[in-house]
Amino acid sequence: MPSWFMRTAVACAALFIAALVFIALAPYERDMGLVQKIFYFHTPSAWMFLTAGVVCGVASARYLANPSPRFDRVAWASAELLVLFGAIALVTGPLWARKTWGVWWQWDVRLTSSLLGWMIGVAYLLVRRYAGPGSDKLAAGLALFGIANVPFIYISVNYWRTIHPPTSVVPKLPLSFGVPFYLSVTAFTLLFVMLLRLRVHLEEQRARMDSLYLSLDE
Amino acid sequence: MSVLQTIWLIVRKDLTIETRSGEIAFTTLFFAISCILAFAFALVREGKPPEDGGAGVLWIAIMFSGNLALGRTFERERQSETLRALLLAPTSRPAIYLGKLLGLMALLTAAELLLVPLVAYFFQAPMFRHPVWLTVIVVTGTLGFASVGTLFAAMLVRARSRDMLLPVLLYPLTFPVIMAGVRGTTALLQPEVDYALLRFWVQLLISFDAVFITLALWTFEPLMTDEQR
Numbered sequence: 427m428p429s430w431f432m433r434t435a436v437a438c439a440a441l442f443i444a445a446l447v448f449i450a451l452a453p454y455e456r457d458m459g460l461v462q463k464i465f466y467f468h469t470p471s472a473w474m475f476l477t478a479g480v481v482c483g484v485a486s487a488r489y490l491a492n493p494s495p496r497f498d499r500v501a502w503a504s505a506e507l508l509v510l511f512g513a514i515a516l517v518t519g520p521l522w523a524r525k526t527w528g529v530w531w532q533w534d535v536r537l538t539s540s541l542l543g544w545m546i547g548v549a550y551l552l553v554r555r556y557a558g559p560g561s562d563k564l565a566a567g568l569a570l571f572g573i574a575n576v577p578f579i580y581i582s583v584n585y586w587r588t589i590h591p592p593t594s595v596v597p598k599l600p601l602s603f604g605v606p607f608y609l610s611v612t613a614f615t616l617l618f619v620m621l622l623r624l625r626v627h628l629e630e631q632r633a634r635m636d637s638l639y640l641s642l643d644e
Numbered sequence: 645m646s647v648l649q650t651i652w653l654i655v656r657k658d659l660t661i662e663t664r665s666g667e668i669a670f671t672t673l674f675f676a677i678s679c680i681l682a683f684a685f686a687l688v689r690e691g692k693p694p695e696d697g698g699a700g701v702l703w704i705a706i707m708f709s710g711n712l713a714l715g716r717t718f719e720r721e722r723q724s725e726t727l728r729a730l731l732l733a734p735t736s737r738p739a740i741y742l743g744k745l746l747g748l749m750a751l752l753t754a755a756e757l758l759l760v761p762l763v764a765y766f767f768q769a770p771m772f773r774h775p776v777w778l779t780v781i782v783v784t785g786t787l788g789f790a791s792v793g794t795l796f797a798a799m800l801v802r803a804r805s806r807d808m809l810l811p812v813l814l815y816p817l818t819f820p821v822i823m824a825g826v827r828g829t830t831a832l833l834q835p836e837v838d839y840a841l842l843r844f845w846v847q848l849l850i851s852f853d854a855v856f857i858t859l860a861l862w863t864f865e866p867l868m869t870d871e872q873r
Contacts, residue, residue: 490863490866490867491866538823539820542816542819542820545816546816546817549812549813549816549817552809552812553803553809553812553813556804556805556808556809557800557803557804557805557806557809558803558804558805559803559804560799560802560803563799563866563867564799564800564803564813564867566867567795567796567799567863567867568796568813568817570859570863571792571817571856571859572817574855574856574859
């Protein structure tokens with residue numbers, strides 16, 4: 427375990443507990459009631475999902491321009507986080523939608539493009555696992571094309587008229603909703619950074635081990 | 645040799661092989677027809693096709709048969725060990741990409757010349773009411789699909805389990821193009837065509853094409869370099 431891990435893990439757990447307390451204390455929203463509290467998890471994980479996509483795309487682009495293993499490891503780690511946080515967002519979203527829209531799923535542009543972005547993440551992991559030698563560049567190309575989708579995800583809701591709540595809701599949050607929301611966002615961000623660093627660290631150790639094995643053989 | 649000459653040489657080479665053997669053209673065409681028939685059996689009830697079903701069936705058939713053709717064009721280069729020769733040729737890599745893309749477009753256009761009448765026939769879709777608009781939608785949609793497909797098919801040539809991975813990569817990346825194609829074609833098949841809507845989908849298709857082709861041209865060079873083997 428790297429030395430920073432325990433400290434970050436404790437801080438992250440404390441933030442999540444604090445966020446949970448504040449979420450429990452937060453008032454009920456007038457129209458939606460209890461189910462609105464899903465947003466304290468749904469929105470931050472959707473943001474982390476987008477962040478992971480951007481990190482993966484940027485790292486992949488840099489890897490293509492300058493093939494250093496560090497960029498490749500960051501891209502791989504963030505692709506895994508993209509699938510993880512995307513799964514949380516894609517599960518919590520329909521839970522809310524069932525209560526509010528009356529259906530689990532709508533082929534709304536933002537939902538559709540999130541699903542596609544998530545599928546590209548899964549395809550990325552499949553390539554990494556099954557394509558054999560050269561899969562690093564293949565996956566980097568895929569990520570680069572995938573990131574071309576990200577702007578569509580974010581802008582689309584303001585562009586096409588859809589039933590997904592617009593992004594302009596967040597800056598206008600009243601304090602009672604805003605405190606637990608931003609606490610939750612901070613907790614999710616810290617979790618994201620921690621997992622990313624841990625995953626990159628793991629790959630570095632693995633590469634070191636491989637090179638040690640190789641030197642043992644010689 | 646100029647870039648245009650290289651592109652033309654590659655297109656001519658692929659089309660010459662194709663007219664002599666007919667391998668990809670015939671198998672793709674037959675597969676496309678089987679696709680349409682499968683959809684006709686599944687969806688047409690008591691002689692009545694589902695409402696607006698034609699557009700969807702057309703694009704799914706294009707997607708599936710395009711996938712088949714893509715896999716084969718580069719598989720042939722690999723089997724006859726000519727991919728290395730192609731990459732060693734003292735020309736720019738983007739020219740090779742564009743040559744391959746144009747050859748594939750020619751193949752897929754040939755397939756579509758058969759697919760569109762078949763869909764019109766089996767699904768009672770008025771495909772030929774606005775031939776110019778239909779051509780624009782089909783060509784821009786196919787270009788978007790083929791531009792991504794050519795890049796990934798070329799990259800997958802050296803990968804393990806490439807036959808499985810091509811659709812895994814290609815479909816999520818090209819769903820937006822297929823979606824715009826289906827919506828555009830559906831808009832075209834309505835009794836009263838909403839031209840604003842139609843123009844919107846065509847613009848969307850063109851912007852997808854521009855983004856995908858630019859990205860592919862930019863990444864083809866670094867992605868096809870083969871330093872470790």
